[in-house]
Amino acid sequence: MDFFTQQDRARRNTRYLVVLFGLALALIVILVNALVTAFLWVGRDYNIYAGGSGWEGYLALFSWERFGVIGLAVLSTVGFVSLVRWLQLASGGKAVAESLGGRRVLRQSADPYEKRCLNIVEELSLAANMPVPALYVLPDERGINAFAAGVNPADAVVAVTRGAALQLNRNELQGVVAHEFSHILNGDMRLGIRLASLLKGITFIGDVGHFLLRMGAYGVGRSNRRSESSAALPIVGLGLMVIGWLGSLAAGFIKAAISRQKEYLADASAVQFTRDNSGIADALKVIGGFVPGSLVHSARAPEMSHIFFGEVRHRLWEGFATHPPLEQRIRRLDKDWDGQYLQRAEVRYGTEPLSENDVQTGVGRAALVAAAMASAGLADSEGTRDQASSDATFSTDEDVADSRIRDESDADALPQTLHDSVLEPLGATAMALTLVTAQRESQPLEAALAVLRSKGARGQLELVTDLLPQVRGLHPGQRFPLMATAMPALKSLSTPQYREFKTTLLSVIQSDGRIDLFEWCLFQLLRHYLDPEFLRVENSRPRYRHIAKVRAPLRQVLSVLAHQGEGDSARAFALACEELGLSGLTLAPLEECSVAEFSRGVHTLADCYPLLKPRILKAMALAAADDGEVCPVERELVIAVAAVMDCPLPPEFALG
Template identity: 40%
Template structure:
């Protein structure tokens, strides 16, 4: 199962989850209505009667009113909780007492954790997420958010201090798989829906506490309040019981798949298996102490609860089951860890699930690494095949060489630029420099002189020499590094920054497609809410098809100055996409507003249709027989805005030097 299949399955799981919770809510409404009807019937001193007589005596209007009231209470409570979590992962991390470390990590353990997260983000082609440290001695972690652009990774103090680098990489890779597989949005919806069901039980407990005052000296009034409160309490927690069962059942299988994905990302089962073993042998295990930790139990790397009723409420599989799937040679807690050769051995026996099959094949890949390449094709065809192969197999799932390349890219970024990317003030100057076109630099600098803060201009002057010599393949990773620091800007600062960026894009009255692509990556990583146009026009198949054609036309003009050459490239892309040909829009038809609108509409393409579109974009760019570094960067930028993070691609020079760079980086950052 690849990234797009996971995304499609996540959509179907989300729909199924909503249906199951709707059934649970309807059941609660029916039980609550019946309870109140019975209570009302017997409070009038009436004897036994059939349900029909009870409801008839109560009045169908009143029954309907009770059902509407309960529905409204659940809906309002769920909406309120979801609004509290509207900030996505940041709201969850802060509710657990998390501290963001992207800007100023404290100590070697925090710096190492930040390095590991940044390397994984650059290797997978996604903006660097905010990293939060939870001050807890337990070994645990989580990923939270609505989509990759607003995701955060939370790591406990025990996690970053008790695990070695390889084990920490395994944990972070596990959490990145949740980011990519569409689990995070589902997890937040679960929290909101469960809160809505729980509110009935909370109302019951409030009534129970207040029953002492009910009715003054009227024991009958007090008894009625007590009975209503007790009934609502039982009903509410019954709903929560079934809601947690649904949550747990959904979560357990996803953990097996995330473990398998972690092996795929790191090409090693030793790291994640070692982390799980340390949890089992650690005094605090993975049990978080935060007061509201149980609310988010399904989001963690390992279970945060010490006990679970007969395993029904377990949001994670048992540690022993997870470790045995990853390391079949493991003999139990308290034994010596398996050797490297044992940990890399192929699993035996019949796989228990898709996750087992995936781990078995990946273990074989660990034991016999190596990328295949054909010497019978031209360098251009090999490059195109590499791009198409990446779309099929490496979107949000970087290969071992691409993970190494992510480290290499990080090591090749000059130290002053890397430092600037972590500072909210200097990051603005760095982003301005990355978005400037060499042929327009003087004109764009004049714009900044008039619009930007003088101190930002001074920072820009310090960074400009290094920016002028920055390799093309480092621009997009460096921009991704800037995202957490730019998120720390105050709203007014961000609006000024965004206006200046748009002024740079419009400096000469024309749209430079590469500048626009980097701008969209920046906005996509910084703004969690979708553009208004998407809500209006993205719902129709025609709008989606028109958006895809427009983006293909944009790519055709980007790679070809001549109209006829652009037309042939455009038609090749349409043929790859298997859609009917249409006239090629002229270069003057491509405006900033139309590009933005087309991109946000295309982002809503069904997951299983996105690979074909990405391949069509690649074929359009490559039609002139050349795939330059800037063209690969452009394709990766658009893929990122479509929520399809594409890892960096190896050039021939990269292939020769990646291992050397990666080894040096590991020594520097470990």
């Protein structure tokens, strides 16, 4: 199965389907105009004014001026309601999860099933090059389901139903969570919120009609001498209800079609993440053989049905299903499926406790997944992407473990003591400070510790001192994964605590009078993923539509990246320029590649239009892999630039 071809096809079809929403909105404008004209036509005075009856009299009342006014009113109403709904949903994945009855799972949870889910989310975060999103559980839902919500990876959350946590084994649950991570990295969450917002705007027309219908009925009951206009109010209300129903029917059909394409894409991407098709395929088979299936009973579930892993309601007609049929999804993942679902007795909490090994954190497993992704990414960069995907075999955990022993060093896994130290806020903040100070010796180190003393942060100072020897023993490639693991604890800080932490970190970075690339990358990564939790953030605005408009900042950024590798800097720079279609650019000398200029260049690139950003990151990934190996500094640069640009990393670039 060529998963990459399937992903490209799904993306292309989705673009076509989005256009249909605009057509549905245009149809609503036409229908509302037809309704208003009909209302005028049936009025006695307007019939006399028209000078005719039948179609001639009806058409005589048509006015382009009125058509424009009504069209503007309809579009403004739909736009305003959609904007209000967008602002509600765009406040972060937390708001969506809580509106659906979700409860946040904390690291201190004593529930072994919740701890297992936390560990899986952590593993896949490391493999996907992104900070660990908050995990929510829907405690009252027996059905097997899950969803990811948020506008971007910075405010994303992953949620699972209680049924999914209990009924699925570790491999199956990992496939489901990988599916949701695919939605995060493919940008599906933003599209899902837009669809929900627009659908609310369209259905609002029907709500207005319902209101007018009730007002007309109320007027009839209160007055025996009502005017003809008030008598016609229920008719207008009924007409608007019908139009709203037709609009929501069209919008629901298009939403379902878009969602189905995204589900195929996420299924394929989940296999790409885990390098194993059995997990997600078996999870779908369990849903098919489970009596509650994937049903979700939350009142808001139908509105957000397109963000879930499985169908949340029974559908009378498959055309309105937001997910493809289970059979089709399974056969795309497992072509040898015998058509039999997995029958599994329902697990009740506390009746079958998990083994200690099943609950243990899977940092080592995350390294295995990351290593598999890295090898796939390297093959892609060498032009063998299609061959790699078609020849890939899907391994069991034992197979992957064996390859890990053969091909990778045990140093790839995070030390357990350091991993555990960042699971609570004080340890997480101390780790960020330690990563900065661990690069220093003698006077620069003393200057950093002096900042902590001056801040009165005695507890942090002691932790930093204790952590220094262990952090200095880390492989450079382990620094960012460690901070990714610390993100949930950092997000649990209060706003004053976060402000103080950010100020202290910046003071420590600046204490030696200079900022190196790692310090810049670390600070930008933390700022990007944490600021939206505590501060009002002003997002970048698209300003540059063409690559030619950002030649100067691209030269600076690509030059800095090219100088970090161990291969030929000029060749890496030229490869990136060729990918972007740039000619005439020359590699900047190393002495001109300052961190300040690099920072300004990256923030300028953040103002590019959305379609340009993936191209730029892909070019950076190709330059980084030019010598056949992505060094830790190159990896950190690309990850930090992707964070500042608010753009997912290219699939060719993986954390190895």
